[in-house]
Amino acid sequence: MNHLIVVAHPSVDSFTMGLARSYADELQELGHRQQTCDLYRIGFDPVLAAQELSPIGDGHSAPADVLKAQDGIRAADVLTVIYPLWWLSMPAILKGYIDRVFARGFAYQSHNGVVRGLLAGKKAVLITVSGAPLPLLVKSGGWNAVQVLQDTHVFRSAGFELLEHLHFDEVVPQLPKAVAEQHLERARCCARRHFPQAS
Numbered sequence: 001m002n003h004l005i006v007v008a009h010p011s012v013d014s015f016t017m018g019l020a021r022s023y024a025d026e027l028q029e030l031g032h033r034q035q036t037c038d039l040y041r042i043g044f045d046p047v048l049a050a051q052e053l054s055p056i057g058d059g060h061s062a063p064a065d066v067l068k069a070q071d072g073i074r075a076a077d078v079l080t081v082i083y084p085l086w087w088l089s090m091p092a093i094l095k096g097y098i099d100r101v102f103a104r105g106f107a108y109q110s111h112n113g114v115v116r117g118l119l120a121g122k123k124a125v126l127i128t129v130s131g132a133p134l135p136l137l138v139k140s141g142g143w144n145a146v147q148v149l150q151d152t153h154v155f156r157s158a159g160f161e162l163l164e165h166l167h168f169d170e171v172v173p174q175l176p177k178a179v180a181e182q183h184l185e186r187a188r189c190c191a192r193r194h195f196p197q198a199s
């Protein structure tokens with residue numbers, strides 16, 4: 001299988017980036033083809049420009065960085081997106097990637113306000129991180145908001161079959177090394193659970 005991993009975190013040595021590396025290493029060991037799109041390191045521009053709102057085919061084509069990102073998704077059987085929850089949402093750079101790359105005509109069509117996902121047939125995995133304990137997020141309604149707005153409104157709406165949303169809660173700066181290592185093993189397990197050894 002072809003995997004595209006999109007990751008959003010400014011620090012290379014963050015827990016989030018460690019998750020992305022462990023998950024990618026596991027896919028590699030399982031014999032899958034995988035590529036990581038590290039949004040901060042490639043300096044992805046998250047700002048959608050006015051001309052990108054014109055309908056495709058209206059004598060304009062999407063900018064080169066968007067076309068390249070869309071090619072990456074087109075070539076992938078599985079998209080895995082790894083990010084910390086910031087204000088219970090995505091880091092702005094990832095939100096901008098969604099705004100620009102999941103464009104009308106590529107990720108969805110809409111008619112009379114009814115959206116049809118164009119990426120059906122592809123699978124997605126979400127891996128997120130929060131400082132707050134998950135039970136607290138569930139109690140406040142925040143976790144439901146995450147699921148409705150991110151899992152469903154973005155990824156399922158675009159047609160992806162969401163295989164799993166794996167979440168790591170209580171990830172704080174003083175996270176004991178042993179706990180961090182257990183978490184990294186859970187990310188590796190997630191890869192093994194869904195994607196058996198390629199022959």
Ligand SMILES: Cc1cc2nc3c(=O)[nH]c(=O)nc-3n(C[C@H](O)[C@H](O)[C@H](O)COP(=O)(O)O)c2cc1C
Nearest residue numbers: 014015016017084085086087088129130131132171
């Ligand atoms: C700008 C910002 C906003 C955040 N907002 C939240 C939040 O709304 N809820 C939460 O539980 N954690 C929040 N966090 C904590 C992160 O989700 C995460 O736990 C933390 O960044 C640890 O992961 P890392 O080491 O990979 O950065 C926030 C962190 C930052 C920097």
